[in-house]
Amino acid sequence: MLKFLFQKLLLLFIFTSAIAQEVQTEVVPPYNIKTVTFVQNGSNVVPIFELGSSFQLQFDDLFGNEANYYFEVTHCDYNWKPTDIPKTDYIRGFDNQRITDYTNSFNTLQIYSHYRLSFPNQFATQLRLSGNYMLKILNEDREVVFSKKFILYEERSTVTAQVKRSRNLSNINYMQNLDFAIASTEINFQTPAQSVKVLLLQNGNFNTAIKNVIPQYTIGNQLIYKYDKETQFWAGNEFLYFENKDIRAASNNVGKVGTNNDIYNSYLYTNQARANQIYSVYQDVNGNFVVKNINGSDNEIEADYAWVYFTLSAPTFRLNKDIYITGMFNNYSLSPEYKMEYNTDKGVYEKAIMIKQGFTNFQYTIADKKGVIDNENAVDGNFYQTENEYMILVYYKENTDRYQRVIGKGNANSINIVN
Numbered sequence: 555m556l557k558f559l560f561q562k563l564l565l566l567f568i569f570t571s572a573i574a575q576e577v578q579t580e581v582v583p584p585y586n587i588k589t590v591t592f593v594q595n596g597s598n599v600v601p602i603f604e605l606g607s608s609f610q611l612q613f614d615d616l617f618g619n620e621a622n623y624y625f626e627v628t629h630c631d632y633n634w635k636p637t638d639i640p641k642t643d644y645i646r647g648f649d650n651q652r653i654t655d656y657t658n659s660f661n662t663l664q665i666y667s668h669y670r671l672s673f674p675n676q677f678a679t680q681l682r683l684s685g686n687y688m689l690k691i692l693n694e695d696r697e698v699v700f701s702k703k704f705i706l707y708e709e710r711s712t713v714t715a716q717v718k719r720s721r722n723l724s725n726i727n728y729m730q731n732l733d734f735a736i737a738s739t740e741i742n743f744q745t746p747a748q749s750v751k752v753l754l755l756q757n758g759n760f761n762t763a764i765k766n767v768i769p770q771y772t773i774g775n776q777l778i779y780k781y782d783k784e785t786q787f788w789a790g791n792e793f794l795y796f797e798n799k800d801i802r803a804a805s806n807n808v809g810k811v812g813t814n815n816d817i818y819n820s821y822l823y824t825n826q827a828r829a830n831q832i833y834s835v836y837q838d839v840n841g842n843f844v845v846k847n848i849n850g851s852d853n854e855i856e857a858d859y860a861w862v863y864f865t866l867s868a869p870t871f872r873l874n875k876d877i878y879i880t881g882m883f884n885n886y887s888l889s890p891e892y893k894m895e896y897n898t899d900k901g902v903y904e905k906a907i908m909i910k911q912g913f914t915n916f917q918y919t920i921a922d923k924k925g926v927i928d929n930e931n932a933v934d935g936n937f938y939q940t941e942n943e944y945m946i947l948v949y950y951k952e953n954t955d956r957y958q959r960v961i962g963k964g965n966a967n968s969i970n971i972v973n
Contacts, residue, residue: 576635576636577633577634577635578628578630578634578635578636578688578701578703579634580688580700580701580702580703580885581690581698581699581700581701582700582887582889583613583699583700584699584700585616585891586615586616586617587613587614587615587616587699587700588613588614588616588666588859588908588909588910589612589613589614589845589883589909589910590611590612590613590700590702590885591611591612591613591882592609592610592611592612592702592704593609593610593611593612594607594608594609594610597844598842598843598844598845598882600755600758600882600945601702601703601704601705601758602704602705602707602758602945602947602963603704603705603706603707604706604707604708604709605681605683605684605706605707605708608672608673608674609672609673609704610670610671610672610673611625611670611671611689611691611702612668612669612670612671612854613668613669613691613700614659614666614667614668614669614910615666615667615669616664616665616666616859616908617666617667618658618659618665618666618667619667620656620658620667621667621693621694622652622693622694623652623653623669623691623692623693623699624650624651624652624653624691624692624693624694624696625649625650625651625653625671625689625690625691625692626649626650626689626690626692627645627649627679627681627687627688627689627690628687628688628690629641629644629683629685629686629687629957630685630686630687630688631685631686631957631958632686632751632753632765632949632958634686634688634703636688637685637956637957638956639683639956639957643682643683644681644682644683644685645679645680645681645682646679646680646681646682647674647675647679647680648679649679651679653669653670653671653691654676655669655670655671655672655675656668656669656670657854657855658855659855659856659858660850660852660855660856661850661856662855662856662857662858662859663816663817663818663858663859664817664858664859664908666859668854668855670854671689681706683706683957683959684706684707684708684959684960684961685705685706685949685957685958685959685960686703686705686960687703687704687705687706688701688702688703689701689702689703689704702885703760705947705960706960707947707960707961707962707963708959708960708961708962709962710738710740710741710959710961710962711736711737711738711740711741711948711950711961711962712736712737712738712962712964713734713735713736713946713948713962713963713964714734714735714737714964715732715733715734715735715944715946715964715965715966716732716733716734716966716970716972717730717731717732717733717942717944717966717967717968717970717971717972718730718731718732718733718971718972718973719731719938719971719972719973720782720786720938721782722782722783725786726938727936727937727938728788728789728930728935728936728937728938729786729787729788729789729936729938730786730787730788730789730938730940730942730968730971731781731782731785731786731787732754732779732785732786732787732944732946732966733779733780733785734779734785734946734964734966735776735777735778735779736750736752736769736776736777736779736948736962736964737775737776737777738775738961738962741950741961742775743772743775743777743950744952744953746768746769746772746777747768747769749950749951749952749953750768750769750777750948750949750950751765751766751948751949751950751958752765752767752779752946752947752948752949753765753946753947753949754767754785754787754944754945754946754947755944755945755946755947756787756790756942756943756944757840757841757942757943758840758841758842758882758943758945759841759886760886761886761888761927762787762927762929764784764785764787767779767781767784767785787929787942787944788929788930788932788936789936789937789938789939789940789942789968790917790929790932790934790935790936790937790940790942791828791833791836791917791932791934791935791936791937791940792834792835792836792837792838792940792941793836793838793839793840793841793881793915793916793917794807794825794836794838794915794916794917794918794934795807795836795838795839795913795914795915795916796808796820796822796862796913796914796916797912797913797914798811798818798820798860798862798911798912799846799847799848799911799912799913800848800849801818801820801847801858801860801911802818807822807823808820808821808822808823809821809822809823814861815861817858817859817860817861817908818858818859818860818861819860819861819862819863819906820860820861820862820863821863822862822863822864822865823865824865824866824867824902825864825865825866825867825918826867827866827867827868827869827870827871827918827933827934828933828934828935829870829931829932829933829934829935830870830935831935833937833939833940838915838941839913839915840915840941840942840943841881841882841886841915841916841917842881842882842915843881843882843883843912843913843914843915844912844913844914845857845910845911845912846911846912846913847911847912853912857910857911857912858910858911859908859909859910859911860908860909860911861906861907861908862906862907862908862909862914863904863905863906864879864894864904864905864906864907864916865902865903865904866894866902866903866904866918866933867901867902867903868902868903868918868933869901871933873920873928873931874922875920875921875922875923875928876893876894876920876921876922876923877893877894877903877918877919877920877933878892878893878894878918878919878920878921879892879894879905879907879916879917879918879919880892880916880917880918880919881914881915881916881917882915883909883910883914883915883916884907886919888919888921888925888927891907892905892907893905894918917934918932918933918934919932920932920933938971939971940968941967941968941969942967942968943965943966943967944965944966944967944968945963945964945965946963946964946965946966947960947962947963948960948961948962948963948964949961
């Protein structure tokens with residue numbers, strides 16, 4: 555009997571350990587949760603923050619019933635597997651607490667409750683270690699409603715970077731290459747090929763991140779990355795945008811406004827696929843968005859929601875893949891809520907999405923049934939002149955460390971691209 559009980563306990567331990575080490579993936583918010591974003595200094599930002607700085611997670615619940623939500627923070631390694639560090643080591647204070655900072659919308663047709671979760675907060679929740687984090691929002695039954703990645707970094711190294719055109723003549727007009735170097739006066743890099751890892755992001759999009767690139771060579775304590783292929787991104791095209799800060803009036807790229815379905819409708823002009831056109835400069839905010847109601851004083855709760863109707867004419871698109879509408883407004887999500895449908899009568903792709911009013915960047919993304927993005931055959935093409943914002947994050951773990959620290963962050967913009 556004791557042997558049988560011991561075997562069951564051992565199996566339970568192995569099972570729970572395996573569950574704990576599963577790769578953490580973001581859970582897509584349900585329909586009623588909208589405008590999930592990290593905010594710092596009043597602006598929506600890519601969720602990469604210096605250790606010790608203040609920031610917020612904000613989101614809206616369209617049910618508007620002041621539901622109870624709780625939060626949980628998990629420290630992860632480079633590959634987004636939970637670390638075995640005790641929670642008390644990476645959090646000062648508490649998580650698993652109810653979010654108490656919320657306000658109901660005011661003077662809007664679409665009611666909602668607006669939630670704010672600050673770090674640090676009234677529960678003295680303060681994150682103590684750099685690294686990858688998964689923030690989970692739970693309901694009263696402690697079920698995960700949605701989750702979001704964020705990263706904390708330390709300033710213990712410097713990253714210098716330059717965006718260059720591809721060195722491969724076959725795609726020199728379509729790709730951008732990152733050349734960068736990492737140096738530190740505080741850390742003497744030990745076996746950098748094993749201990750140093752990098753994460754390369756284009757416009758804050760984790761779906762297209764480049765990982766697992768080792769230093770090409772070293773000069774003293776400086777790590778050099780001058781690859782021809784391993785650090786290349788498809789350049790894409792400038793983001794499209796629409797503006798409905800005055801939700802009752804047609805404005806930039808909004809052709810007409812309606813009020814069906816009890817809330818406002820913003821019908822955008824039809825977008826033409828730009829892959830076969832020449833490159834044109836569009837002033838964008840690299841996928842970001844700004845919530846704004848010019849007739850209100852508090853945008854967080856006075857900005858309304860509208861059904862935004864997108865139409866895309868892409869007659870040469872023949873791949874057996876799907877087209878999605880993505881941007882930071884939906885965390886570049888490839889969920890069914892953002893997949894376009896083909897209207898055979900009109901010969902165009904269409905989709906209506908409920909979006910909070912303001913200024914919104916978006917793009918059309920091609921992906922297969924498994925969610926693999928096809929940037930090479932982008933609807934709007936790839937042009938080396940495209941202005942993109944790049945981030946380089948440096949992870950480091952010495953032999954005696956318990957976790958991978960993020961010891962530096964670098965930035966580069968392709969507006970300064972060179973040959």
